Amino acid sequence: MRKLNALTIAAAIMGAAAAQAQTPLVVTDTANAGEGSLRAALEAASQSGGASQIVMTVSGDIVIDESLVYTGEAPLEIIGNGQRVRSDANTDLLVSANGGDLAISDLAFEGPGGFSVLNRGDVDGQTAGKGIFLDVREDQTGMVQLALTNVSVKGVANHGIHVSDCTLADDCGSGAGGAGGGSPASLHIQLENVTVDGAGTGKFDADGLRADERGAGDIHLSANGSEFARVGADGLELDEGQAGSIHSTIIRTAFIDNGPYCNPDVLAEYMPAEPEGSFQDGVMQPSDIPSAVTGTPDDNCFEREVSLYDSGSVEEYEIGLDLDDGIDYDEADSGNLNLTMIGSTVSGNYDEGVDMDEAGPGNGNLRYISTVAYGNSDDGFKMSEEDAGGVDGAVMGSVSRDNGGVGVVFEEESDGNLVVQISDVHTVNNDDSDDTGLEIVQEDAGTGELSLTGSQIEDGMEVEGVSVSR
16 A cells, blocks of 8 residues: 655645535636636635635746735645746735635746845835745634645745744744744645745845744644755744644755845944953943944844843843854744654755754654755754753764854753764764764753764764763
8 A cells, every 4th residue: 555645645635625626717828817817716716615726727927916815715726837927026926815725736936036135125115025925814723734846936035935823924023932823723834846946035034934833733844855045044944932843854855055134245344343242240331332233234134142240230242143044943832843854955054054942841853864964154953942841862874064063963951851862973074173063962950861873973072961872
């Protein structure tokens, strides 16, 4: 019997829904609107009240001057034949506005391109456009699905692909802060041969794929044979901000050169002469250190952190650029963070290659198998667990080299337990090559165990609060 993977199951679900729908809607014209156009088919699907299927028989580019919008709540499948949906306007290209499931195959989505921190898409009254946007209703339950097969997105100012289950919409923000509310529904995202290239370059914190999940639901993601490259912020960011877990499997997928929106070559001139400093108690007052950086092409790009003594004087400060990662997951509250990466590449990203953060009582469960991280500006692979949860990590048959930070990091900062297996791993030339191949740390009351076998850790390792077996 043939084993079914998540993508096959998703296709079956969407196909069954479409089979029960009305006769497929056929796109026969590349026009922006009118009879036979994709816009007309979306309007008809929106009004049908049930699951719909749109089949593209036309060839050639479909050029639009405003967003294509599906307003239905039932599943929608769009079957292309390899053409582009493109626009010279800074607008969302395809929107599912009321949480309707989307399955899209064999289509390319292309915005105007040319965006940068010097040519933003969110100024002068503009709203930065996205590629594909699925907006979840506040009352939705069950599983909201986005299934993309042989799809590409490029040249949009904002997120290439965005699934939002957050009442604050684009103000939901990133990270594990948990701002905003959300529906009880979970998100299910499947990517097969999907490319996001050069998206997110016209707005601060705009990712290749962003999923914002608030409320009680989970995020489920599977990606196979895909690529996230030259995205302005993170190539892939999942934010599970409240109760609920992240479950993800990434196979044969590349994350390359992501995170350059806050371009150091452009913004270096705005940095203070002394961007960091540390002082003895009573020596430096807050009014005497550099203030927040303003008057730049995008002030959001500058991070400023200040630590004070109990006396109110400055202990240390640092000002830097907020660059981004190949992959960035943030899981807060009671859920777990689960990631398996197999046969993938993470290279040249402007901050960490893989950046995993779990806060709250949940656990971090990580598996990196036959995966390579190289040339990233900070750590190659990083997992940080901040609270009572534990860390269960394994890196097998993988390489981490030539990164600006540590090759592989697993750290547990509270009283959870940490168990890490490193097998047939090669680390070399990370950071200053002084104990920067591995950093395995248990900082508090929990236990720590490291099993290290068959590996070449040429740049050494830092182990704290952890017993090592070889």
